Amino acid sequence: xxxxxxxxxxxxxxxxxxxxxxxxxxxxxxxxxxxxxxxxxxxxxxxxxxxxxxxxxxxxxxxxxxxxxxxxxxxxxxxxxxxxxxxxxxxxxxxxxxxxxxxxxxxxxxxxxxxxxxxxxxxxxxxxxxxxxxxxxxxxxxxxxxxxxxxxxxxxxxxxxxxxxxxxxxxxxxxxxxxxxxxxxxxxxxxxxxxxxxxxxxxxxxxxxxxxxxxxxxxxxxxxxxxxxxxxxxxxxxxxxxxxxxxxxxxxxxxxxxxxxxxxxxxxxxxxxxxxxxxxxxxxxxxxxxxxxxxxxxxxxxxxxxxxxxxxxxxxxxxxxxxxxxxxxxxxxxxxxxxxxxxxxxxxxxxxxxxxxxxxxxxxxxxxxxxxxxxxxxxxxxxxxxxxxxxxxxxxxxxxxxxxxxxxxxxx
Amino acid sequence: xxxxxxxxxxxxxxxxxxxxxxxxxxxxxxxxxxxxxxxxxxxxxxxxxxxxxxxxxxxxxxxxxxxxxxxxxxxxxxxxxxxxxxxxxxxxxxxxxxxxxxxxxxxxxxxxxxxxxxxxxxxxxxxxxxxxxxxxxxxxxxxxxxxxxxxxxxxxxxxxxxxxxxxxxxxxxxxxxxxxxxxxxxxxxxxxxxxxxxxxxxxxxxxxxxxxxxxxxxxxxxxxxxxxxxxxxxxxxxxxxxxxxxxxxxxxxxxxxxxxxxxxxxxxxxxxxxxxxxxxxxxxxxxxxxxxxxxxxxxxxxxxxxxxxxxxxxxxxxxxxxxxxxxxxxxxxxxxxxxxxxxxxxxxxxxxxxxxxxxxxxxxxxxxxxxxxxxxxxxxxxxxxxxxxxxxxxxxxxxxxxxxxxxxxxxx
Numbered sequence: 001x002x003x004x005x006x007x008x009x010x011x012x013x014x015x016x017x018x019x020x021x022x023x024x025x026x027x028x029x030x031x032x033x034x035x036x037x038x039x040x041x042x043x044x045x046x047x048x049x050x051x052x053x054x055x056x057x058x059x060x061x062x063x064x065x066x067x068x069x070x071x072x073x074x075x076x077x078x079x080x081x082x083x084x085x086x087x088x089x090x091x092x093x094x095x096x097x098x099x100x101x102x103x104x105x106x107x108x109x110x111x112x113x114x115x116x117x118x119x120x121x122x123x124x125x126x127x128x129x130x131x132x133x134x135x136x137x138x139x140x141x142x143x144x145x146x147x148x149x150x151x152x153x154x155x156x157x158x159x160x161x162x163x164x165x166x167x168x169x170x171x172x173x174x175x176x177x178x179x180x181x182x183x184x185x186x187x188x189x190x191x192x193x194x195x196x197x198x199x200x201x202x203x204x205x206x207x208x209x210x211x212x213x214x215x216x217x218x219x220x221x222x223x224x225x226x227x228x229x230x231x232x233x234x235x236x237x238x239x240x241x242x243x244x245x246x247x248x249x250x251x252x253x254x255x256x257x258x259x260x261x262x263x264x265x266x267x268x269x270x271x272x273x274x275x276x277x278x279x280x281x282x283x284x285x286x287x288x289x290x291x292x293x294x295x296x297x298x299x300x301x302x303x304x305x306x307x308x309x310x311x312x313x314x315x316x317x318x319x320x321x322x323x324x325x326x327x328x329x330x331x332x333x334x335x336x337x338x339x340x341x342x343x344x345x346x347x348x349x350x351x352x353x354x355x356x357x358x359x360x361x362x363x364x365x366x367x368x369x370x371x372x373x374x375x376x377x378x379x380x381x382x383x384x385x386x387x388x389x390x391x392x393x394x395x396x397x398x399x400x401x402x403x404x405x406x407x408x409x410x411x412x
Numbered sequence: 413x414x415x416x417x418x419x420x421x422x423x424x425x426x427x428x429x430x431x432x433x434x435x436x437x438x439x440x441x442x443x444x445x446x447x448x449x450x451x452x453x454x455x456x457x458x459x460x461x462x463x464x465x466x467x468x469x470x471x472x473x474x475x476x477x478x479x480x481x482x483x484x485x486x487x488x489x490x491x492x493x494x495x496x497x498x499x500x501x502x503x504x505x506x507x508x509x510x511x512x513x514x515x516x517x518x519x520x521x522x523x524x525x526x527x528x529x530x531x532x533x534x535x536x537x538x539x540x541x542x543x544x545x546x547x548x549x550x551x552x553x554x555x556x557x558x559x560x561x562x563x564x565x566x567x568x569x570x571x572x573x574x575x576x577x578x579x580x581x582x583x584x585x586x587x588x589x590x591x592x593x594x595x596x597x598x599x600x601x602x603x604x605x606x607x608x609x610x611x612x613x614x615x616x617x618x619x620x621x622x623x624x625x626x627x628x629x630x631x632x633x634x635x636x637x638x639x640x641x642x643x644x645x646x647x648x649x650x651x652x653x654x655x656x657x658x659x660x661x662x663x664x665x666x667x668x669x670x671x672x673x674x675x676x677x678x679x680x681x682x683x684x685x686x687x688x689x690x691x692x693x694x695x696x697x698x699x700x701x702x703x704x705x706x707x708x709x710x711x712x713x714x715x716x717x718x719x720x721x722x723x724x725x726x727x728x729x730x731x732x733x734x735x736x737x738x739x740x741x742x743x744x745x746x747x748x749x750x751x752x753x754x755x756x757x758x759x760x761x762x763x764x765x766x767x768x769x770x771x772x773x774x775x776x777x778x779x780x781x782x783x784x785x786x787x788x789x790x791x792x793x794x795x796x797x798x799x800x801x802x803x804x805x806x807x808x809x810x811x812x813x814x815x816x817x818x819x820x821x822x823x824x
Contacts, residue, residue: 057638078756079496079516086491090565104491107519110758111795132824143758151756153502157820169808170801174752174794178823179806184813196817200824226469340586344490344563346522346555382586383523383795389582394591396581401596405608408569411590412544412612 012068012124013042014210017246017312028198030208030308037312038243040250041068041124041210047257052221060119063221066254068214069123076126076152078109080119081218085226085375090342091355092374095362099373101232102345103223106381112348113244113379114144116219117212121205122148131155132202136186136193138164139301140380142172145205150175157202159193161186163300167386187306207241208308216247217254223375224255231261233372236354238379239269239278239324240302242309248377249316266371267322268361269313270353272297276326278310283324287314298329298388301350301380323366327356335359336382337392346382354378424480424536425454426622429658429724440610442620442720449724450655452662453480453536453622459669464633472531475633478666480626481535488538488564490521492531493630497638497787502754503767504786507774511785513644514757515635518793524760525656525791526556528631529624533617534560543567544614548598548605550576551713552792554584557617562587569614571605573598575712579798599718619653620720628659629666635787636667643673645784648766650791651681651690651736652714654721660789661728678783679734680773681725682765684709688738690722695736699726710741710800713762713792735778739768747771748794749804758794766790 015021016032016039030039043050043066050065059081060072084104092100105113118141125133134157135145142158149156156177160169164181173179182189190206197204205212223232231252239245245267255261271279274297281289289310297303307313317324327335329349336352339345354376361367367374382389399407427433428444429452442451455462455478462477471493472484496516504512517525530553537545546569547557554570561568568589572581576593585591594601602618609616617624635644643664651657657679667673683691686709693701701722709715719725729736739747741761748764751757766788773779779786794801811819 075499075501077496077498079498079519082494084489084491084521086489087487089487104521107491107521109496109516109519109756111523111793147752147756147758149756150753157823159816167798167801170798170804170806171758171795173806174749174758174801174804175756176749176753178809180809180811180819180823182811182813182816188813189816192813192816196820199817200820202820337586337588340559341562341588344521344559344561344587346559346583346586381523381795383583383793386579386582386798389579389586392582392586394582394585397590397592399592399594401594401600401604404571404594404601404604405611407592408590408608408612408614411569411592 014039015042017250028194030210038208038213038246038309039210040213043067044070050258052225054225059218059222063218066217066221067120068211069120070127073123073126076123076148077119078115078147078151080108080115082222083107085223086345088343088376091338095359097362097367097374100358101373101375103219103375103377104345105377105379106347110144110147111381111384112140112144113216113219114140115148117209117215117247118144118148118205120215121209121211122152124211125203126152126154130201130203132157134159134193134197134202134204136161136189136204136206139168140384141207142168146172146175146177149177159189161189190308208243213243213247213250216244217251219377220248220251220255224261227373229260231255231263232265232375234266234268234374235377236268236270236357236374237377238302238350238353239271239313240304240307242307242313244379245269245313246309246316249320264320267317267320268357269317269322269324270357271324271326272299272302272332272353273326273328275303275305277305278307278313279324279326281314282317287311289314299332299350299353301348302353325357325360327353327360331356333388333391345378347378348380348382348385349388351378351380426451427454429662430727440606442622450620450625450658450721451622452625455479456482462670464637466637471630471634472535475630478629478633479532480623481532482539485535485538488535488560489531490527490559490563492520492527494634495519497635498757500755503750507771509774509779509786512770512788513785514788514790515631516757517789517791518759522556522559523793523796524552524556525628525631526552527560529621529627529659530556530560530617532627533621533623534564534566536623537615538564538566542613542615544569546571546605546609546614546616548573548601548616548618551580552796553619554580558584558587558589561589571601573601602720620655625655625659625662628656629663631789632660632663632667636673639785641672643667643675644677644787646678646680646786647789648680648682648769648786649789650714650762650765651683651725652716652719654719654725656791657681657725658721658728661732676732679729679732680769681729681734681736682769683736683738684711684714684744684765685738685740687715687717689717690719690725691736691738693726694729699723701726711744711762711765713760714765737769737772739765739772743768745800745803757790759790760792760794760797761800763790763792
């Protein structure tokens with residue numbers, strides 16, 4: 001198994017999302033030495049020869065032609081992907097938009113989109129015979145990497161930055177990774193982990209990782225299938241490191257290259273206004289973002305003051321005529337409640353930034369008619385952040401068993 | 413829509429799971445007036461003419477021939493069902509069992525199996541033009557009914573018994589149902605809700621409900637498909653009210669009637685030893701269970717001292733040569749950690765009772781070779797009960813950014 005992995009490794013190509021293939025890439029860095037943009041692991045099947053295998057059970061198998069995998073080991077899967085694309089009729093109607101849908105990533109094995117990237121990175125790592133993986137995280141990434149590491153029988157190192165909640169710690173901890181709280185800047189920790197990992201033989205699969213990015217493409221392919229082999233008109237997704245949004249865009253780019261779609265969706269990336277370096281750079285027309293002095297938001301999962309793929313996001317969004325904007329904590333909490341009340345969907349506030357952004361765009365007339373389907377990517381479950389529910393209104397009535405009829409009748 | 417519903421209602425048949433069709437059933441009671449066992453809503457397509465539509469996207473649509481639905485309204489779905497059936501290789505190997513799998517119900521929209529029953533009951537209610545639903549719950553049922561009620565635009569009444577955690581309250585509350593804390597016995601509340609509901613026009617879809625039971629059959633159909641159109645040798649599931657286990661058994665019974673399976677799986681129902689009326693009656697050889705005087709377990713989701721379908725479970729398990737047993741809180745917590753550590757699956761302790769029971773059966777030589785696949789039904793996500801994680805061991809290392817390499821090297 002390890003031998004076969006070593007032999008096939010030579011076929012593994014990692015290229016810059018901007019510059020394309022390079023002669024001598026540094027395999028331990030996720031960034032291009034020429035331009036600094038992220039690298040992505042490219043599929044082994046050449047463009048033009050890729051097809052979707054709808055009859056296969058796992059998402060990894062359906063879209064394997066578009067992934068950097070020689071083969072899929074189903075034993076390393078936890079049943080990630082193929083999450084529902086549910087219509088948001090009431091939410092859409094309230095905005096005068098006929099076709100709004102949610103891609104509910106909370107229905108992944110560890111209740112967030114991270115599993116798509118983790119499973120591809122772990123498949124690759126295990127095939128190479130590497131037994132140690134790691135990640136840098138405050139929450140969803142920690143749980144996902146710890147779960148898939150446990151699944152594959154790997155030794156897993158989770159580096160936690162300050163501010164990780166006790167719940168996040170325990171949810172990752174149940175899989176028994178090494179949990180290491182690191183005192184220091186998150187951006188520096190991201191880079192240091194890769195350097196140290198290279199020395200110690202630990203593959204760090206952080207938010208921007210060539211195989212992780214490839215995994216995030218799956219969401220694009222699934223949306224395409226779920227819409228009856230058509231692209232949506234618009235995709236709205238939260239942006240933190242930038243890796244997820246880039247993965248989504250690369251997925252639609254793959255479909256474009258295969259001639260499966262002609263129109264490219266309009267991408268809207270959303271940040272929290274308390275930490276919005278990309279939205280601010282976009283508004284200012286800058287090519288590079290500036291790190292905010294202060295970070296103040298409840299949206300910890302997307303509060304990244306120095307997104308590693310931030311400048312790449314700025315470039316891609318501009319080239320594809322997309323948008324980047326920010327929403328307030330109040331707006332995202334209101335949108336979270338609206339999705340739960342009107343549609344029965346309970347997501348993280350970070351995921352609800354997508355609806356908050358859509359409301360802003362609709363109110364300011366920035367959505368034209370006939371734009372096609374609008375897909376909000378809801379990145380994680382509301383169960384991940386129970387503490388934030390305490391801000392939601394809650395009315396509890398008390399009745400005795402004898403007073404049940406009267407009590408209920410009063411509410412009618 | 414409502415008119416069509418009224419016309420079609422006449423076709424809706426509800427029959428006792430033991431006595432079969434009755435001439436004049438009381439439509440407001442989920443129990444047979446003759447024998448007291450639960451009623452189930454029967455499919456509209458007659459036996460022998462039912463087929464599985466594998467090409468349809470929703471679980472409800474794939475198995476509609478086996479459901480009491482004239483049609484499926486996809487708008488009322490949240491994408492429930494088709495949860496992964498993941499292999500548990502390490503867990504199986506440790507027990508000397510080659511083929512153990514988990515049906516991971518945590519990947520349903522509200523992170524538990526309840527959604528399967530709720531969606532069928534809500535489809536039916538909405539088609540009839542009824543606008544008010546309710547349930548009696550301490551946790552998973554409340555969240556599920558509140559979510560689907562919100563989805564369908566129904567007014568939803570959630571009756572909560574004492575001991576509901578603040579988290580459960582808020583997770584259901586985010587969908588804005590009427591939350592009513594009722595002071596009084598849970599068993600009496602179950603019955604009172606149905607009576608009061610009938611008077612006030614509120615359809616209470618409690619744990620034992622004819623349409624809910626029909627929805628739970630879906631899990632059996634999916635397992636059958638996921639095993640390549642074969643039945644498992646054994647199905648292990650937690651037992652609380654008894655509705656879920658009966659639904660699972662009815663599903664395999666449907667497949668048997670269609671000639672799709674010949675061998676019927678051996679069913680193992682598991683309770684918490686701190687509240688195990690059915691396991692105790694089974695061991696004592698009694699036909700009827702006795703209510704325990706004291707309930708003491710961390711497993712709130714299955715701590716039901718007076719399970720409404722309990723005697724039916726006892727009968728069915730005996731007839732089908734199954735088993736009922738109880739496991740301790742310590743055993744279920746250990747099994748929860750084992751699933752997380754060895755397999756990457758994070759479930760509720762109540763769900764982990766299934767592995768705890770399997771370990772007992774394997775240790776006492778009660779599992780014969782060649783029994784076929786063993787399926788553990790993991791009913792809900794570990795994220796539902798974060799408080800219980802505090803008992804799990806957790807080791808956190810602290811390092812500075814400069815000390816990262818040294819800190820990691822020490823752990824290797």
